[in-house]
Amino acid sequence: MSEFDQYNTNQIVEDDKNHFLHPWQYFDSFKEEGALPIAKAEGAYIYDTDGNKMLDAIGGMWCTNIGLGREDMVEAIADQVRQMAYANPMVDMTNIPAGQLAKKLAELAPGDLNHVFLSCGGSTAVDTAFRLIHFYQNCRGLHDKKHIIARKEAYHGSTYAAMSIGGKKADHVKEFDYITDTIHHISTPYYYRAPEGLSEEEYTDTLIKEFEDKIEELGGAGKVAAFFAEPIMGSGGVIVPPKGYIQRMWETCKANDILYVSDEVVTAFGRVGHWFASEDVFAIQPDIITSAKGLTSGYQPLGATIFSDGIWDVIAASGKGRYFAHGFTYSGHPVACRAALKNIEIIEDEKILEHVREVGPYFQQELEKLVDLPIVGEVRGKNFMICIENVANKQTKELFAEELDIGRWITDEAAKRGVLVRPIGHLNVLSPPIILTKEQVDHIVSTLRESIEAVMLDLEKQGLWSDLSKSA
Template identity: 45%
Template structure:
């Protein structure tokens, strides 16, 4: 007979064994030089619904939904069955000279949800390759149109767009590019659209005007003839759930349109239900971009897939050019992968079958419960839209830049929350919450209560250590 105590011992032994093997062979993403190739991160054994289970058998609310992606939750048999069925029917085909039915059906369905004339879809393996594809398409487009100098890319502070070479060159969070090379000569960085960090004495409306003026002045200074694209997340996700001022993005869109600058809306995080719609650009922000990138929630993380939705008018410009021989020499071995596309189609069935309605119905409650944490002395701001929220904690004056103490706060809170049954995504001094979209009101209550207690315990720690006073 197996006892609870002996089960825990066995699980601990399993975790130790896996940790030792990981340290010998597995390189984790985003390591530091001190531990690269010699690191074991916490082991997750399984997931179900909004929960994951660690190696010790402890059940945790999956606060980040994996990495913004497990939108319909863990262990959905419908998706597992589709993977099996498609693998048994057709596991792979080369996109260079053949096509599979699921990819055609998915492209058609995504185009039907996209705003404006975004009618064409190029499928990739994830978010980084989606952004990379959009940027390479912009370069190709301007080359074919006889504008080889129109290649610069406008990005913003706190942006995160991926880990491939061009996409990573747009990133502008602390430490992103400290030790990594990038195509910096192709990128012009603008201010982060973060109202919480706006200059003191400035209203949010004045800050929005500043951002728009900065954009317009940058186009004038650099020259519209040299700028190919502006790339923007509607909400800067990994930058800390930065919600831009109302009306700012549509104003930037108009400047782009007036200067023939392609507007690329990076919806890798915000698409497929995170904000209550398949795409949020038009429905939430009033935008009709030239391209939209997507990934993550398109398969709810069950299979690596991403893509770019491209405007009809861009393709028409290429067809009318004087270079019919020009080749868009870009593709991936797993472009339009049949299993990924089949999973995405079933995932869309589930989203459209009630999950999107549930998100729109429960979002006000989700936001209200998390905004109630703003009363805690350590919390500087709670912000969010849809099923995304960022709780920014500050040990210094409100609105000031984060100090050394602030940089430890997120990890401290996450440690306490894991003990209490919640996995948090700590980003420096911020706690990011983006749970599976199927979360219920009662589960939201549990999540908010644990996060509140985790922050409270962190405040107690800081006071006890003499590092902070409330």
């Protein structure tokens, strides 16, 4: 008898359809298809309620960094629950794991980022940064310095402020409202689709000029409070910025007294081979770093907003009776903080960052070989954060018709073969657990090749696309 015989998959799917509103749920298709019920996870693999085993090349949601089902994580979490499952975090109370984690994050973060606000995830970490920025500028007496600049196609979370800061067109559906008077967006640093003939350096020049022009348009440096940027854009398509872009944007912020917020919810805790990407990959010292996901490897919900001594010195100085009227019931939750501490310990003890710097380039290199396929326009990313951009015409970079949902088509073919990849429109994104072996990498790459070839064959059979290389 299988351990999965206990599950009635049809009933689970039906109950879920009737009662659970999912993030990003499509109401029409979901009503018919429902969701895939996951019952078990071990390492890089997940199992549905029918016992089907799949290699999770999505990594949960960019987050299951050390792999799932680890007994050492189970024991650490259980021990903390036995000792103390909850403690009030407000005002003048704390708990041991929260204090220990804040200290550890200050040690790992670059430069003088020595202060930490703990929340419940990436969205709340970004919302906290947003409120902290306004608090800081008001404490300075700069009450007009309120405008926020971010990028088109950036993703920063789904709470009200975080979604407003994000610039993904597909996420800004008309049925929701957004902050539009003080939050503004500039171009995505997307060199693959840059104007023809521009070198990376020239393209970067145009992006810097656009940023400087936007500052002036908003009334100058005295009006702009902060700039938000993912070091490598995640859900917007794993956009790796062109050479010099991140550093020059940071320098522009410094020159204009604009806070630089590095959203490392995805890139931190090993995904690109370092604790944080800001300094180690892009050589900048942000004023604020937001993080979550790999902070606990998905074992507990937790977010961290890490900020500089410079901000702290302003908000904590003078102003008798001043207090930070922001927080959550679960800020610094002891069980989540204990999970984060154990997660960091595992990454250190097992030298997982070194593993990523060894196997990550192999993952990237092998996936890049898929560009020999007629519909793969570009493979981009860094280490265990990769995107495949599918196009109908490699010469013109023309996209497939949106209704074909080419990314989903490829994802479905890969799922039939036991590998889960994430579809985002015409893209397929991979963010697997960062403990993958080279053998697992090979399995993902060969499965994707078979899946893309199967989709191309179906497209040709249905008269939806033709391989131009055959007639060349």
